Every structure is written in C-alpha cells, then in structure tokens.
Amino acid sequence: MNRTPSADAGATNLLVALTLMWLTGVALRLPLLAVPPVIPLIHNDLHMSETQVGALIGLPLVMFALAGVPGSLLIARYGAVAIGIFGLWVAGLAAAARAFAVDIWTLYAATVVTGFGIAILQPVLPTLVRAWTPQRIGLGNAVFTNGIVIGATLSGTMTIPFVLPLVDRSWRAAILLWAVPGLIAALLFVLLAPRMQAPVRAPEMPRRWWPDWRSPQLWLLGLTFGSNNAMFFGANAFIPDYLNAAGRGDLIGHALGWLNGTQLLASLVLLLTAERMQRKTWPFTVFGPLTFAGLIAVVVGDGVWVVIGSGVFGFAAAISFVVTFALPARLSPPDDVHRVAGGMFTISYSFAVLVPIVCGALWDLTGIPWTAFLPLALCALTLTSLGTILSRRSAHH
DSSP states (O other), X not given: OOOOHHHHHHHHTHHHHHHHHHHXXXXXXXXXXXXXXXXXXXXXXHTOOHHHHHXXXXXXXXXXXXXXXXXXXXXXXXXXXXXXHHHHHHHHHHHHHGGGOSSHHHHHHHHHHHHHHHHHHTTHHHHHHHHHOTTOXXXXXXXXXXXXXXXXXXXXXXIIIIXXXXXXXXXHHHHHHHHHHHHHHHHHHHHHOOOOOOOOOOTTSOOOOSOOTTOHHHHHHHHHHHHHHHHHHHHHHHHHHHHHHTTOGGGHHHHHHHHHHHHHHHHHHHHHHHHHHTTOSHHHHHHHHHHHHHHHHHXXXXXXXXHHHHHXXXXXXXXXXXHHHXXXXXXXXXXXXXXXXXXXXXXXXXXXXXXXHHHHHHHHHHOOGGGGGHHHHHHXXXXXXXXXXXXXXXXXX
C-alpha cells in the first residue's frame, strides 16, 4: 500500500506533533481551572456576589462562543500553525495579566482576553489532528484531550495543597504561576511546529470557513458538548462556595482534587480505548447518568461522600467530554474540520455560558446554596439524551 505525502509527514513528525498538541491541550484548561480553587480568596478580596462569581466563570465561555467561528476563519486564512502560535501567546499573556487586576472589572477584562486566546485555539486542535496525524486520528484526539484533562487536573489538585502555601496564600501569585506553562508551550510551538500539510483541494475552490448551521448533526454536537462544559465549569465554580456555605471549607481541596484528578484517570483509560469508544452510545448512556449521581452525592452527602461524588462526577464528565470533542475530526472531511469544530464551539459555549450565571442567580435569589446545582443536573440529563441521539446518528454517518 502506497503511503501518501501527508502520511509520511505525519509519521516523520509524529512525536513532535503529539507533544505540541498535548501541550496546547494543557494550555486550554490550565489557566481557566486555576481560578476555582482560589474563588473564595478572590470573592473576599474583591467583594463579589455569587452572580459575579458565576460571571467570572462564564466570561471565558462567552468568548468561546463568540470566537469559535472567527477562529475557523482565521485558520482558513492563515493556517492552523500560525493561529495556534497566536492563540497560545494571547491566552498566556492575558492569563498572567489577571494577577494584576485592581478590581472586578479589570479581572473581567483580562479574563475576556484569556478566553479569546483559548477560543481560537480550540478549532486549531482538531484541524492539526487531521493534518499532522492523518493515519492516527484516534491517537491524536486522545493525546490532545489528555493534555486538556491534565491541564485541568494540575491546577485543580495542586493549587490548594501546594501552590497557595508556596505563595503565602496569594491568589494573584497562584494565578500568575499557572500562566507560565502556557507561555512555555507558546515558545515551543514557535520553535518546533512542523510544517503543516494543506489538505488537497482544487486550486480554484476557496477554503470554506462558515459552518453549515442547517446541519442537525452540528447542533447535536454543539448542545451535547455545551451540556458537558456547562456542568464542568459550573461544578468547579460553585462547589468551593457551596462547601464554604455548608461549613465544610476543609473539603474544598479534596473535592476539587478528586473532581479534576479522576478526569486524569478517565483520560488514561481513553488513551487505551480511544478507538473502541468513538461513535458508541454507551459512553453517554452510562456516564451521563453518573454525572447526575455525582452531583446528588455532593449536595446530599457529607464528608467522604462529597469527595466521592466529586470524583464520580469528574470521571464521568471527562469520558463524555473526550468522546464528543473528538467527533469533528472523525465526522468531517479534512478541509471541513475547522468549520465544523468552530460551529460546535459556538453553539456549545453559547449554551454553556448562561449556566454558571443562572446557577449563581438562583443561589442569590433563593438564599439556598444547593439550588445552584439544579441547572447542572438538567445539563446531565440533556447530555445523556442528546449524546445518545448523536452517537446513533454518527454511527450511520
């Protein structure tokens, strides 16, 4: 069997390509998930309401929604490598700038720019998978999503027990420290990114970038992914304040550690089973209800059950996240991955951005902390039903 030039290039640069995609995956989540462990400190320092806390978590998701399609356009015009480098620098520098915020509005501004940098990076990764690892799409997807999960895990598990004591419990220094790996990733991307092979297409055919909004599959992708993201960011945002309000602030580090740490375990499982999980219904029918069960344990349980519930939630959410995130590269022709991914991110984050704000508003309006988790429970049910429909459709695509 003859090997294509893109396959030869992918084989030659496989290790470098996988390393860069993994590092970019880390940079997608590390600066975002550095915030939840220090939310009680930011809350007190800047005198925030619960609704403002929800907005702080929701603002990057606004940018993910607004910049998904522009990211697709930028990739179509300048290429995934150039936009990858640009996005990494923007996200890294803006994430560091949050440490110097003087009030809630300057913190919001730096968070918006951080979200923009990450937003244009997101359609880059599925595009690079098709370009750099065309014969190993399952491996490429598993590697970059493993980086995403590790980025979330590191900041979620290490901030409270290790980083805060190291920096004299300064949330500013902690956020600044977590911005450094993204800047290192940006530098390595500049130095090591292999030349990307352009997909073969007729020279007179312009490269498309506008998503097909009439595609039912695109909407299923977007709403399924949106339900997953809304649950994940909402849980990270409100579990710390919820446990504080319940008089169990001592559990925050353990709960966030297990919520994010079990995602690493899920990602390692997926590295071994990536091909067998794609386009199957059971990752949604099994792990969607498990996210719901984990939330119930956090709200109803106490002590170790809160920690176990957080771990179950994190593990289950990671499975459906990775399976859904990988679908654009599998379901699209090489020259359409960026626009399918851009459309999916626009729909998903337009949906997800409202949920943390609604969670905080319910808490503020009722004065009852557990009401903040009601929208997340609805998202778990939505993820289960829509993900099942999507996987059945894609199995016959």
